[in-house]
Amino acid sequence: MSTTTTPPTTLPAREATPYVGSALDRVEGLEKVTGQARYAFEYSPDDLAYAVPVQATVARGKIRTVDVDAAVKLPGVIAAIWHGNAPRLAPPENAELAVLQSREVAYRGQYVAVVVAETLENAREAARLLRVDYQVEEHDVELRADHPEMYRPERVNPAYPADTEQGEPDAALAEAQVVVDEIYSTPAEHNNPMEPHATVAVWDGDGLTLYDSTQGASSVRDTVAPLFGLPPGNVRVVSPHVGGGFGSKGMPLSPVVLAALAAKHAGRPVKLAVTRQQMFAVTGYRTPTIQRVRLGADTEGRLSVIVHDAFEQSSRIREFAEQTATPTRMMYAAPNRRTTHRLVRLDVPTPSWMRAPGETPGMFALESALDELAVACGVDPVELRVRNEPDADPESGLPFSSRNLVACLREGARRFGWAERDPAPGIRRRDGLLVGTGVAASTYPVYRVPSRATARAEWDGTFSVRIAATDIGTGARTVLTQIAADTLRASPERISVEIGDSALPDASVAGGSMGTASWGTAVVRACEALTEELDRRGGEVPEEGLEVSADTAREVGAKRRFAQHAFGAQFAEVGVDPDTGETRVLRLLGVFAAGRIVNPKTARSQFIGGMTMGLSMALFEESVMDREFGDYLNHDFAQYHIAACADVRDVEAVWIEEDDPHLNPMGAKGIGEIGIVGTAAAVANAVYHATGVRVRDLPIRLDRLVR
Amino acid sequence: MRPFAYLRPADAPSAVTASAERPNTMYLAGGTNLVDLMRLGVVSPEVLVDVSRLSADAVEEGPDGTLTIGAGVRNSDLAADPLVRRRHPMLAQSVLAGASGQIRNMATVGGNLLQRTRCSYFQDVTKPCNKRLPGTGCPAREGDHRNLAILGHSESCVATHPSDMAVALTALGAIVHVRGADGPRTVPMPGLHRLPGDEPERDTVLDPGDLITAVEVPPLPFAARSRYRKVRDRASFAFAVVSVAVALDVADGVVRDCRIALGGVAHVPWRAETAEAALRGSAATEAGFADAVDAELAAARPLPDNAFKVPLARNVLVRTLIDLAEAS
Numbered sequence A: 001m002s003t004t005t006t007p008p009t010t011l012p013a014r015e016a017t018p019y020v021g022s023a024l025d026r027v028e029g030l031e032k033v034t035g036q037a038r039y040a041f042e043y044s045p046d047d048l049a050y051a052v053p054v055q056a057t058v059a060r061g062k063i064r065t066v067d068v069d070a071a072v073k074l075p076g077v078i079a080a081i082w083h084g085n086a087p088r089l090a091p092p093e094n095a096e097l098a099v100l101q102s103r104e105v106a107y108r109g110q111y112v113a114v115v116v117a118e119t120l121e122n123a124r125e126a127a128r129l130l131r132v133d134y135q136v137e138e139h140d141v142e143l144r145a146d147h148p149e150m151y152r153p154e155r156v157n158p159a160y161p162a163d164t165e166q167g168e169p170d171a172a173l174a175e176a177q178v179v180v181d182e183i184y185s186t187p188a189e190h191n192n193p194m195e196p197h198a199t200v201a202v203w204d205g206d207g208l209t210l211y212d213s214t215q216g217a218s219s220v221r222d223t224v225a226p227l228f229g230l231p232p233g234n235v236r237v238v239s240p241h242v243g244g245g246f247g248s249k250g251m252p253l254s255p256v257v258l259a260a261l262a263a264k265h266a267g268r269p270v271k272l273a274v275t276r277q278q279m280f281a282v283t284g285y286r287t288p289t290i291q292r293v294r295l296g297a298d299t300e301g302r303l304s305v306i307v308h309d310a311f312e313q314s315s316r317i318r319e320f321a322e323q324t325a326t327p328t329r330m331m332y333a334a335p336n337r338r339t340t341h342r343l344v345r346l347d348v349p350t351p352s353w354m355r356a357p358g359e360t361p362g363m364f365a366l367e368s369a370l371d372e373l374a375v376a377c378g379v380d381p382v383e384l385r386v387r388n389e390p391d392a393d394p395e396s397g398l399p400f401s402s403r404n405l406v407a408c409l410r411e412g413a414r415r416f417g418w419a420e421r422d423p424a425p426g427i428r429r430r431d432g433l434l435v436g437t438g439v440a441a442s443t444y445p446v447y448r449v450p451s452r453a454t455a456r457a458e459w460d461g462t463f464s465v466r467i468a469a470t471d472i473g474t475g476a477r478t479v480l481t482q483i484a485a486d487t488l489r490a491s492p493e494r495i496s497v498e499i500g501d502s503a504l505p506d507a508s509v510a511g512g513s514m515g516t517a518s519w520g521t522a523v524v525r526a527c528e529a530l531t532e533e534l535d536r537r538g539g540e541v542p543e544e545g546l547e548v549s550a551d552t553a554r555e556v557g558a559k560r561r562f563a564q565h566a567f568g569a570q571f572a573e574v575g576v577d578p579d580t581g582e583t584r585v586l587r588l589l590g591v592f593a594a595g596r597i598v599n600p601k602t603a604r605s606q607f608i609g610g611m612t613m614g615l616s617m618a619l620f621e622e623s624v625m626d627r628e629f630g631d632y633l634n635h636d637f638a639q640y641h642i643a644a645c646a647d648v649r650d651v652e653a654v655w656i657e658e659d660d661p662h663l664n665p666m667g668a669k670g671i672g673e674i675g676i677v678g679t680a681a682a683v684a685n686a687v688y689h690a691t692g693v694r695v696r697d698l699p700i701r702l703d704r705l706v707r
Numbered sequence B: 001m002r003p004f005a006y007l008r009p010a011d012a013p014s015a016v017t018a019s020a021e022r023p024n025t026m027y028l029a030g031g032t033n034l035v036d037l038m039r040l041g042v043v044s045p046e047v048l049v050d051v052s053r054l055s056a057d058a059v060e061e062g063p064d065g066t067l068t069i070g071a072g073v074r075n076s077d078l079a080a081d082p083l084v085r086r087r088h089p090m091l092a093q094s095v096l097a098g099a100s101g102q103i104r105n106m107a108t109v110g111g112n113l114l115q116r117t118r119c120s121y122f123q124d125v126t127k128p129c130n131k132r133l134p135g136t137g138c139p140a141r142e143g144d145h146r147n148l149a150i151l152g153h154s155e156s157c158v159a160t161h162p163s164d165m166a167v168a169l170t171a172l173g174a175i176v177h178v179r180g181a182d183g184p185r186t187v188p189m190p191g192l193h194r195l196p197g198d199e200p201e202r203d204t205v206l207d208p209g210d211l212i213t214a215v216e217v218p219p220l221p222f223a224a225r226s227r228y229r230k231v232r233d234r235a236s237f238a239f240a241v242v243s244v245a246v247a248l249d250v251a252d253g254v255v256r257d258c259r260i261a262l263g264g265v266a267h268v269p270w271r272a273e274t275a276e277a278a279l280r281g282s283a284a285t286e287a288g289f290a291d292a293v294d295a296e297l298a299a300a301r302p303l304p305d306n307a308f309k310v311p312l313a314r315n316v317l318v319r320t321l322i323d324l325a326e327a328s
């Protein structure tokens, strides 16, 4: 039987069910598991050609000659492009983007040429045959705290002062009853989202379409357009589905520019996929750090002074200064405090954002040092942190809009069975393993930036919400659907959220754990405006639909009256083989206080995903710099170890709901990054408790424990 | 594209003939190592002779208890074989400790024995390496050698052989059946793999065109009590940092016989003959085990960044001996 229904011209009754806070399934889940969801590499416009880049094989020098003869003679080769024949680009702010514009080589692995061919196989072979001859210069790729070229950057990422000082830290250290003064280090680590970077670039006259794997369509458009002398409106970036990024797809980098440049030169649509190996050179990484932490306290563990000095690296062509010591500015009360950042420019690839840049390495050092202080004072490490809880933000003096670190510590201690813990190190054995437990705090700032959105009511009773947000696998599309549903008081099935396209209203990148807060605010404002307009019209939707838009620039730009951060506490239990030093994390519990949790299902994935990445950082991840050749040597997954399933045994995350009216309409803090912050310290502290050996240099490899 | 010919001969003799008739030929089995190396440009054969479907894909028991394992037996099938599990638990354990389930389903016994080193420089064609390009130098010596050899290395190469299975087979004294241009022959283990000397490009004593057809494991009743212990940087899917394959025969507190091999320490799966000799007839005590192991490792010449492998090998070998002695 078939009936025709006339679409209603007035909306059905509004629903009161709150969807924010419910575990709505991923709205694009079916599309993904059935292979319908298209990722950048899967777009294949007509007349497509393939681009394969050539990477520098010296760490520093100048290109003398490029011999493309053999390459272009191969069948099916369309073009071989290098600085001698590449289209000219307008000089970018980020020199990483000036691809094939000069003969200078700033690091090994930098793109120096690209070959375009009819097939991927021919392009690869041609790239292999292309000969680049270099005038080699001596390189320096080794980070040392005493490097003579260490300098103080103007700002650290994104815009914090490099150094801060309060009180008289040196005098306070001299007077302190108990002092911890240690050096910690973290290695370079590479973001490795499941989907490597890929771009399909299509020119149409002066118009450019980029199907790109990115964390921010608007920002790719705004970055790429001026390079080619185009108004932003001429560039469209399409990225409906992205297979992870962890920050590596947050800033537009050389691959997307190279794809556009190759397509322009070849006069053909071009597909460029970054290989896993190339990702160890061209798509950013977490800078290695050397950190000196000094704590001064009384015998009860009350801090009088904290000094945190961080040393890091960047490349010759771009200053990326990570904010390693910034969490030390707000974590604990202490009247005297100094934090500093020093940077050295080496002949290395350019570091960039990797999940919780700054907080992640910084909190490894700070939270390890706190554990050392707890041991030195004989105070329980949970209690030590509680004792040093500040009343207001130690740096700005502003009150915290909400701060539940203590509640997280207490709740975690209760769930983990912390009360029974004997602090003595190296004395517990279970199944032949030395076992121990450790705790560390987590934190992440609340960021929010302006975005725009439109909301539209259709004649058939459905809604669409449009915003150039990105879902990198986090569940952003789902969460925005929930937020729109509550504001519109309509069920999620009636709402379609369109994201991942720069043609949609401008939005910030999926980064800084600020997607939900930034995009969500714009979605709420647009949906509110639409509801008002509908109310004014007595609920009637005109045949052509009704659309309103919102821009949160004013609202988000307002000066903050509160310090705003998410907090957490992580508890780890480890087992260490006394003969081999092999360390396994037996249990990991995270308790987080991050405002209102919009979707418990996707939130849990973010928390345990972050913690798993933190576990991986604690025990395995390490990009090994080859001093002789100047590249990261272990550039594949057989060599760069990421936790395997067998390493991830029992990871649990829970949260304390916060009702914080000062954040945003959703009351949400970010959750994408906090899970990785503190995990490595919790594990290292547990290893100390298990073995009596304090590992201050990550990762906690077995050779650091075997005796 | 780099074209290559692909042949699928019906039996071992025709595979050998096919390979002898053409230059730059390689055998392809599961392809889990060879195809990776081709992609990386480390090897570029012009002809691939697929030997993965030759009939030799079973484990057979001879009248005296000898097990003959076809070269094409998949690693997963070898590890699951009831006879192997009962008679030579360390062999099954060694296979299961390697790679991942997916790779073991593809990988064969022949290919596993002949897999190449995981030295980073060997796998990176933009860098020199004596094993890949003889005479270009060995950057690992001054560079990254954390997971390379402590025993038997040479000026020209400090690589390790990465196979787990080969360590157990070396302890068991397996015999490799080979068919070459001059017909069939056998090669004992240890003896298949060679130390690098000044010819690091040669991993084994085999000649080009030699086809492994089977591996024979002679009976060794006391190997029913044997163990493979692999130390690795993560809980699974990582090559050995150090591994040990041990079979121990203890009666009345005295070691009657034993078999020991070490992995991750040398260019070959390292048969610990010195330790074995010291242990035979000695008291099965922790002190006795430690002395024997120290005697073996006295020959170690670690490099700066892999010196930890000496105490590591010592600890894990002594522990495995103690555990086996206690279990008897």
Ligand SMILES: Cc1cc2nc3c(=O)[nH]c(=O)nc-3n(C[C@H](O)[C@H](O)[C@H](O)COP(=O)(O)OP(=O)(O)OC[C@H]3O[C@@H](n4cnc5c(N)ncnc54)[C@H](O)[C@@H]3O)c2cc1C
Pocket: A638, B026, B027, B028, B029, B030, B031, B032, B033, B034, B035, B036, B051, B071, B075, B097, B098, B099, B100, B103, B106, B107, B108, B109, B110, B111, B112, B113, B114, B115, B116, B162, B163, B164, B165, B210, B211, B212, B213, B237, B238, B239, B240
């Ligand atoms: C990510 C990863 C992790 C791994 N981890 C481990 C590990 O932890 N432990 C471990 O032991 N191994 C590990 N391996 C290696 C794996 O065991 C080998 O790749 C596999 O055993 C090779 O077998 P194959 O049949 O695929 O050989 P192929 O790749 O087909 O061949 C390997 C070599 O053997 C030659 N060959 C094959 N068969 C014959 C024959 N019958 N006669 C003569 N020559 C022959 C080929 O020409 C080639 O040179 C890992 C591999 C990968 C990719």
Ligand code: SF4
Pocket: B117, B119, B120, B121, B122, B128, B129, B130, B131, B132, B137, B138, B139, B140, B141, B148, B156, B157, B158, B159, B200
């Ligand atoms: S150790 Fe051997 S394989 Fe590694 S670089 Fe040296 S010669 Fe090559």
